[in-house]
Amino acid sequence: xSMQIALAKGRLEKPVVNMLAGCGYGVESLRDKGRALxxxxxxxxxxxxxxxxxDVITYVEHGVADIGIVGKDTLMEGGKDYYELLDLKxxxxxFILAGLPENPPLQKVGHLRIGTKYPNVTRQYxxxxxxxxxxxxxxxxxxxxxxxGLCDGIVDIMETGTTLKENGLVVFDEVCPLSARAIVNRAxxxxxxxxxxxxxxxxxxxxxxxxxx
Amino acid sequence: MTEFRLxxxxxxxxxxxxxxxxxxxxxxxxxxxxxxxxxxxxxxxxYYETYRSAFGTVKxxxxxxxxxxxxxxxTLRVDxxxxxxxxxxxxxxxxxxxxRFRYCADVFKVRELFAxxxxxxxxxxxELIGGDSRSDIEVLSIALEVMxxxxxxxxxxxxxxxxxFRRACEQLQISEADASxxxxxxxxxxxxxxxxxxxxxxxxxxxxxLLEELPMLGGSDALARAEQLSFSDGLRRxxxxxxxxxxxxxxxGYGSRISxxxxxxxxxxxxxxxxxxxxxxxxxxxVLSGGRYDSLLQRxxxxxxxxxxxxxLDYLMDAEGGETE
Numbered sequence: 210x211s212m213q214i215a216l217a218k219g220r221l222e223k224p225v226v227n228m229l230a231g232c233g234y235g236v237e238s239l240r241d242k243g244r245a246l247x248x249x250x251x252x253x254x255x256x257x258x259x260x261x262x263x264d265v266i267t268y269v270e271h272g273v274a275d276i277g278i279v280g281k282d283t284l285m286e287g288g289k290d291y292y293e294l295l296d297l298k299x300x301x302x303x304f305i306l307a308g309l310p311e312n313p314p315l316q317k318v319g320h321l322r323i324g325t326k327y328p329n330v331t332r333q334y335x336x337x338x339x340x341x342x343x344x345x346x347x348x349x350x351x352x353x354x355x356x357x358g359l360c361d362g363i364v365d366i367m368e369t370g371t372t373l374k375e376n377g378l379v380v381f382d383e384v385c386p387l388s389a390r391a392i393v394n395r396a397x398x399x400x401x402x403x404x405x406x407x408x409x410x411x412x413x414x415x416x417x418x419x420x421x422x
Numbered sequence: 423m424t425e426f427r428l429x430x431x432x433x434x435x436x437x438x439x440x441x442x443x444x445x446x447x448x449x450x451x452x453x454x455x456x457x458x459x460x461x462x463x464x465x466x467x468x469y470y471e472t473y474r475s476a477f478g479t480v481k482x483x484x485x486x487x488x489x490x491x492x493x494x495x496x497t498l499r500v501d502x503x504x505x506x507x508x509x510x511x512x513x514x515x516x517x518x519x520x521x522r523f524r525y526c527a528d529v530f531k532v533r534e535l536f537a538x539x540x541x542x543x544x545x546x547x548x549e550l551i552g553g554d555s556r557s558d559i560e561v562l563s564i565a566l567e568v569m570x571x572x573x574x575x576x577x578x579x580x581x582x583x584x585x586x587f588r589r590a591c592e593q594l595q596i597s598e599a600d601a602s603x604x605x606x607x608x609x610x611x612x613x614x615x616x617x618x619x620x621x622x623x624x625x626x627x628x629x630x631x632l633l634e635e636l637p638m639l640g641g642s643d644a645l646a647r648a649e650q651l652s653f654s655d656g657l658r659r660x661x662x663x664x665x666x667x668x669x670x671x672x673x674x675g676y677g678s679r680i681s682x683x684x685x686x687x688x689x690x691x692x693x694x695x696x697x698x699x700x701x702x703x704x705x706x707x708x709v710l711s712g713g714r715y716d717s718l719l720q721r722x723x724x725x726x727x728x729x730x731x732x733x734x735l736d737y738l739m740d741a742e743g744g745e746t747e
Contacts, residue, residue: 271538272706288537292611292637390614396708398611399578399681399701402641 210401211254214408215274217262217283221389224299224419225278231418232411255408263287266392275397276408281387282366286327292398294409295391299419304330304384307373308355308362313381314342317361324354325364334364334384352376431533431541439739443544446738447526450546450568457564459524459548464505466528470495475721476504478691484531498530503715503730506549511722519552519726526735540736547712547732551719558696558714559670561729565710566676568733569700575743576703579679579710580640581667582686584693586648586660587636593654594629604633605687611637628653640683648684667696692718698731702741709737 216225216239229236235251239259242248248257260268262283268274270290277291280300284293304327308314314321321342325331328344335342345360347353352372354360364384367373373380391412393405428434435443470487471494473480486498499505502525510521526546533539548564550557562581569577587608591601600623607616616637620630632651639648645665652658664682671680686697693713700710712731719726738744 267537270706288534289610293615294611294613296614393611394706396701396706399580399699400576400703402681 210404211256212276212401212404212408213274214255214257215260215265215268215277215279216257217265217277217279217389218259219262221278221280221300222259223421225297225389227421228297228299228412228415228418232415234411266291269392269394272394272396275394275401275405277392278389278412279392281390282327282330284390284392285330285385290395292393292395293390294393295413297389297391297412297419298416300387300389302366302368302387304334304364304387305367305380306334306362306364306382306384307352307367307378307380309377310379312355312361314362315340315381321362322360323362323364324351324360326351327364330384331364352378429541430535431539433540433542433736442739442744443735446572446733446735446744447544447546449571450733451524451526453564453568453571454524454548457522457548457560459522462506462509462523462525463527464499464502464509464525466499466530467496468499468505468508470497472508473497473500473504476507476692476718484533486530486532499527500531501529502527502545502547502732503549503718507551507715507718507728508722510549510551510726511719511724515724520554520557521551522548523551524548525732543737544735545732546735547730549728549730551728552726553729557727557729558667561712561731562667562671562696562698563674565698565700565712565731566671566674566679569679569702569710570676572702572738572741573744574702574741577679577700577741578681579676579698579700580681580683580686581664581696581698582683583660583664583696584687584690584713585663585695586657586684587687588690588694589654589656589660590629590632590636593656594625594633596623602690605690608633608637608685609688611685613637626653632657636687637685639685641681644682644684648682664696696729700733702738702744704742705737705740707734707737709734709741 216222226236226239234253237251238248239257246258262279265277265279266287269277270288322345323331323342324345324347326348328346331344351363351365354363355378356376391409398405485500488496490496506523514521528542529545530542533541550561566579569579607619617634620633635651645661648661652661668682692715694716695714697713699708702709710731710733714729716727719728
């Protein structure tokens with residue numbers, strides 16, 4: 210049975226394509242992709258398409274993609290109507306709480322304002338600590354928030370920490386670790402269980418190929 | 423307002439759509455009729471309180487709510503099982519069971535914005551209330567007959583038993599609150615989060631193994647593996663319940679169409695035993711769902727076991743095939 214796999218564009222694209230290639234999938238066209246959006250596997254009956262991380266969830270929830278590869282950060286913020294079968298252990302990074310060193314948000318007594326691209330994650334994190342800050346959605350360069358005095362702290366993804374450091378921000382807490390996950394449409398899993406599990410098992414042992422050669 | 427728009431999540435059907443939908447409906451209702459199920463209708467509007475009594479915890483945000491003349495909260499019905507449980511427990515308070523009801527009606531859920539999900543769906547289903555131990559097999563075989571009769575190009579019916587998970591939690595002394603967190607992770611087969619959650623529980627090795635494997639306890643070897651993982655007679659009995667059903671459905675020739683999944687544990691405050699869903703190629707969500715809900719009727723004043731299922735006609739429209747005669 211033919212299968213459709215949605216891959217999140219960007220950060221995760223390269224390691225995941227490397228993993229697929231290492232496991233014997235015909236993903237050459239994904240490496241040299243030009244402006245195409247849909248790619249046929251040259252060896253198996255699989256079609257790949259690249260999508261924005263958020264859209265990967267939408268495609269999988271609707272079943273137009275059987276499998277989606279997307280970061281845990283996106284999953285935590287979005288819908289939940291899918292199976293989450295595998296941690297690919299690539300694209301590893303963290304959600305952190307950061308701010309200016311002289312203003313630790315967790316110690317603040319008065320009204321607390323937190324800027325983030327991830328309001329749901331932020332709300333959950335603070336609620337689990339019995340705190341109820343005002344959350345302000347910022348779409349890009351979240352670091353600006355505390356620097357300009359818009360908010361007391363930010364919840365964001367941190368890979369290396371360079372951007373924070375260069376802007377004089379420090380990490381106050383780690384919210385949770387993040388990495389790429391494989392999600393599966395519920396109906397597809399019932400109708401194509403064996404085919405899907407083959408891909409999942411391949412990805413599970415494909416970690417060594419993530420770096421490429 | 424100068425434009426005329428559809429409310430979020432709503433759709434119009436043009437004649438071609440209606441024709442396909444009505445064909446499905448006719449085929450399904452013919453089968454229900456042949457098995458002696460009688461039609462009932464309930465109002466599209468119920469008191470919010472009715473749903474709250476039924477579920478304990480209702481999904482508030484999924485309900486369309488408004489007020490009546492006295493300021494009481496009304497809601498558009500979110501399913502047909504609860505209204506029929508109410509109807510049966512109140513209108514047939516004295517009558518001799520079993521009751522066999524069928525229905526075909528629209529149910530409503532508020533969906534997230536711009537997600538392309540339907541807010542109004544036609545449910546076409548049956549409820550068998552107050553039947554004996556043969557109810558499960560009766561309802562399941564009607565569900566299979568329906569799926570088989572629709573002329574779909576590919577379909578599967580998956581059966582689970584929530585009793586297995588429930589009993590495991592009881593015996594491992596997992597609190598109800600923790601159990602509902604675990605049930606959610608297991609039902610979504612969220613393997614990574616489940617493992618890290620179980621780390622904090624301090625379970626016995628056998629208990630941990632069972633819960634950790636539960637999400638993937640499906641497919642062809644599900645029954646055998648569940649038996650191996652069972653650490654008590656109670657759990658083995660739950661496996662056996664499913665095995666008996668599996669066996670008799672196989673004898674009826676549905677071997678290639680059914681599978682078992684012990685990791686199917688949604689809505690634990692509702693389903694009490696078997697639970698099943700039907701999937702069809704082309705439809706991204708289950709087109710049929712049902713199960714046993716033995717504690718629902720008593721919340722309306724009459725303690726009767728019950729099971730049933732419904733076909734979501736609008737989801738069925740997306741399936742491949744289905745050109746019934």
